[in-house]
Amino acid sequence: MKEQTIIINDTNIARCENNPLLTPDMVKPSCEGFIVKGVFNCGVAKYKEEYILLCRVAEAVKSDSEDVVKFPVIVNEDGKSCFKTITLIKSENSELCFDDSRTITRGKDGNSNVVYLTTLSHLRIARSKDGVHFTIDEHPTIMPNAENECWGMEDPRITRIDDTYYINYTAVSPYGAETALITTKDFGNFTREGCIFLPENKDVTIFPEKINGKYYAFNRPVPKAIGTPDIWLSESNDLIHWGKHQHFYGVSDTGWENGRIGGGAPPIKTEKGWIKIYHAADRNSRYCLGVFLLDLENPDKILAKSEKPLLEPEEYYEKNGFFGEVVFTCGCLYEDNKVIIYYGAADDTICRADISLEELYSHLGIGEQS
Amino acid sequence: MKEQTIIINDTNIARCENNPLLTPDMVKPSCEGFIVKGVFNCGVAKYKEEYILLCRVAEAVKSDSEDVVKFPVIVNEDGKSCFKTITLIKSENSELCFDDSRTITRGKDGNSNVVYLTTLSHLRIARSKDGVHFTIDEHPTIMPNAENECWGMEDPRITRIDDTYYINYTAVSPYGAETALITTKDFGNFTREGCIFLPENKDVTIFPEKINGKYYAFNRPVPKAIGTPDIWLSESNDLIHWGKHQHFYGVSDTGWENGRIGGGAPPIKTEKGWIKIYHAADRNSRYCLGVFLLDLENPDKILAKSEKPLLEPEEYYEKNGFFGEVVFTCGCLYEDNKVIIYYGAADDTICRADISLEELYSHLGIGEQS
Numbered sequence: 001m002k003e004q005t006i007i008i009n010d011t012n013i014a015r016c017e018n019n020p021l022l023t024p025d026m027v028k029p030s031c032e033g034f035i036v037k038g039v040f041n042c043g044v045a046k047y048k049e050e051y052i053l054l055c056r057v058a059e060a061v062k063s064d065s066e067d068v069v070k071f072p073v074i075v076n077e078d079g080k081s082c083f084k085t086i087t088l089i090k091s092e093n094s095e096l097c098f099d100d101s102r103t104i105t106r107g108k109d110g111n112s113n114v115v116y117l118t119t120l121s122h123l124r125i126a127r128s129k130d131g132v133h134f135t136i137d138e139h140p141t142i143m144p145n146a147e148n149e150c151w152g153m154e155d156p157r158i159t160r161i162d163d164t165y166y167i168n169y170t171a172v173s174p175y176g177a178e179t180a181l182i183t184t185k186d187f188g189n190f191t192r193e194g195c196i197f198l199p200e201n202k203d204v205t206i207f208p209e210k211i212n213g214k215y216y217a218f219n220r221p222v223p224k225a226i227g228t229p230d231i232w233l234s235e236s237n238d239l240i241h242w243g244k245h246q247h248f249y250g251v252s253d254t255g256w257e258n259g260r261i262g263g264g265a266p267p268i269k270t271e272k273g274w275i276k277i278y279h280a281a282d283r284n285s286r287y288c289l290g291v292f293l294l295d296l297e298n299p300d301k302i303l304a305k306s307e308k309p310l311l312e313p314e315e316y317y318e319k320n321g322f323f324g325e326v327v328f329t330c331g332c333l334y335e336d337n338k339v340i341i342y343y344g345a346a347d348d349t350i351c352r353a354d355i356s357l358e359e360l361y362s363h364l365g366i367g368e369q370s
Numbered sequence: 371m372k373e374q375t376i377i378i379n380d381t382n383i384a385r386c387e388n389n390p391l392l393t394p395d396m397v398k399p400s401c402e403g404f405i406v407k408g409v410f411n412c413g414v415a416k417y418k419e420e421y422i423l424l425c426r427v428a429e430a431v432k433s434d435s436e437d438v439v440k441f442p443v444i445v446n447e448d449g450k451s452c453f454k455t456i457t458l459i460k461s462e463n464s465e466l467c468f469d470d471s472r473t474i475t476r477g478k479d480g481n482s483n484v485v486y487l488t489t490l491s492h493l494r495i496a497r498s499k500d501g502v503h504f505t506i507d508e509h510p511t512i513m514p515n516a517e518n519e520c521w522g523m524e525d526p527r528i529t530r531i532d533d534t535y536y537i538n539y540t541a542v543s544p545y546g547a548e549t550a551l552i553t554t555k556d557f558g559n560f561t562r563e564g565c566i567f568l569p570e571n572k573d574v575t576i577f578p579e580k581i582n583g584k585y586y587a588f589n590r591p592v593p594k595a596i597g598t599p600d601i602w603l604s605e606s607n608d609l610i611h612w613g614k615h616q617h618f619y620g621v622s623d624t625g626w627e628n629g630r631i632g633g634g635a636p637p638i639k640t641e642k643g644w645i646k647i648y649h650a651a652d653r654n655s656r657y658c659l660g661v662f663l664l665d666l667e668n669p670d671k672i673l674a675k676s677e678k679p680l681l682e683p684e685e686y687y688e689k690n691g692f693f694g695e696v697v698f699t700c701g702c703l704y705e706d707n708k709v710i711i712y713y714g715a716a717d718d719t720i721c722r723a724d725i726s727l728e729e730l731y732s733h734l735g736i737g738e739q740s
Binding site: 103113114148151172173175176177178193194195196197198199200201219221222223224225226227230232234235237238240241242243244245246247250 | 565571617
């Protein structure tokens with residue numbers, strides 16, 4: 001892997017000088033005794049002249065001892081969803097592995113089974129007039145339910161189609177990590193549309209318009225017995241029921257995308273094709289961003305693709321944090337001829353990086369005249 | 371597990387005295403040098419007064435040495451799907467595990483990765499006038515393609531809706547085990563409708579009519595990191611695009627269904643509710659059949675369920691074979707007040723067992739008057 005970490009990123013991507021824009025200390029815990037471990041991986045939208053980030057806020061429960069791990073889950077009590085704190089004493093659970101800051105597993109290798117997550121995530125809106133200075137709401141915007149989300153709501157993506165914002169996110173429970181859909185027209189009233197991709201499937205990104213009469217979404221199933229975590233492309237008539245699933249792009253054998261590949265931000269339409277920022281991790285779970293350029297009429301047709309990462313963990317806040325060596329996007333905006341990438345850094349803060357369309361094409365080896 | 375193997379099955383289920391009805395020696399190989407290892411797990415339909423079994427036929431390539439494993443896969447050559455024989459020498463591949471007759475894996479435990487299947491399955495029709503004496507076609511009815519089925523087509527289920535037969539089956543490739551759909555009106559012309567459930571998802575059974583305006587199907591995703599192989603219920607408007615997925619029934623902690631649970635036969639409508647024959651395996655991969663009775667208007671509502679297996683491996687041909695200790699159904703018929711279960715035995719033959727509706731209700735603890 002060593003040569004991957006010394007690549008000099010020669011893209012003219014500009015990190016925002018205010019990075020990180022949002023940090024855990026700016027977020028009020030949703031319950032007394034909770035501690036905010038991360039505000040990261042956000043869906044992005046413009047609504048009424050405001051920049052809206054729908055953030056994943058991850059919380060644990062304060063613990064006074066290194067040996068005691070405490071985190072909330074959601075349970076159903078008398079028909080209402082309530083927090084319940086799970087307490088695990090490490091020294092009394094030697095069969096469990098606490099090495100990964102994100103999960104508690106039985107078994108250590110890549111095939112280990114996740115017994116619990118160490119945090120519970122909900123979704124919360126942060127707002128800004130300029131796209132740089134954000135204020136996050138005092139309270140959660142959408143809390144997980146006690147059924148298919150009792151371990152949390154993660155990594156929302158927002159796709160605007162006409163006057164409706166389609167929010168897809170990872171719903172986590174002991175049944176697995178599925179993708180669910182919520183719609184809103186005003187970011188105040190939300191409608192749950194249920195599970196759109198069965199477990200295990202994350203990193204769903206929906207195209208912002210129909211192509212040849214069909215909606216399309218990328219998604220990333222994780223099969224158990226056979227196969228790797230690859231990107232698939234699916235079709236829909238109504239954004240709720242999906243089919244005609246096709247394998248789109250797989251994990252490569254070597255380099256910065258040999259571990260897993262997926263999602264990223266919902267595609268952006270440009271003259272030369274769909275711009276699809278995606279994420280890829282190597283086998284050491286170092287997460288970078290890359291980009292596909294896709295044919296406007298045939299979204300399964302790749303016109304160009306990053307050979308090297310578009311963005312990789314280089315800054316202190318990307319290399320260090322709740323889970324270090326991670327840049328991970330759930331949403332971009334296309335404004336003034338540039339792509340604004342909001343991204344989670346090290347699974348605990350939200351950052352921004354801008355790149356002009358010309359420089360993005362150049363990264364893809366495409367000249368302006370091509 | 372021991373007490374599971376000495377349960378005396380007290381259901382009045384009647385195995386056919388001609389069992390097994392179809393055996394590998396009755397099937398002509400699809401290519402010279404091939405050997406038919408199994409004819410099993412068949413979808414079932416009535417068509418023009420004939421009983422139709424759409425059988426899974428599994429083939430390997432003849433090998434003269436215990437140390438040499440040979441099997442076919444499908445590859446694309448000049449735009450055409452062709453057989454290619456893979457040859458593996460056991461003694462030269464010590465990193466691989468050949469212990470399971472069905473798969474070649476890297477790693478031995480339940481989390482091992484499947485590198486190859488030992489056989490390639492295609493679909494072939496067997497026909498009968500009386501439902502007992504079957505003749506299987508000389509040639510494959512549907513051959514796998516070189517893309518998402520290059521490792522085979524397995525375990526077809528047939529659901530008739532109006533004049534169309536919907537055939538769903540497991541399409542296996544290095545991308546994973548997905549569920550694909552084919553339609554036919556005459557069992558001569560077949561239309562491929564593509565992938566309806568992303569990998570890893572098998573054991574799909576489609577209801578034979580709309581319920582409250584929606585089609586429904588059970589399916590069985592196998593998530594990797596979190597969750598167990600459980601049954602989910604999904605909705606559709608067109609049988610091609612599926613959504614509103616809901617967890618239906620999970621693996622239990624003990625007994626005959628503590629390993630995996632799934633599929634079985636498409637549901638049968640009766641006066642008291644939907645009869646849903648399913649399969650369950652324990653942690654030793656001993657496969658039994660059970661039955662759910664589901665509310666006619668709310669297919670997610672379980673009215674009754676087998677406490678003990680409805681059918682379990684007891685006969686010689688069920689306990690011994692390509693993969694022993696297996697009874698596994700993909701299709702039933704409801705005729706003359708009885709349910710006719712066609713089932714694969716030991717992953718190599720096709721058998722039949724009948725049970726009257728009254729006895730099925732009795733197995734479920736439901737009296738005739740209830």
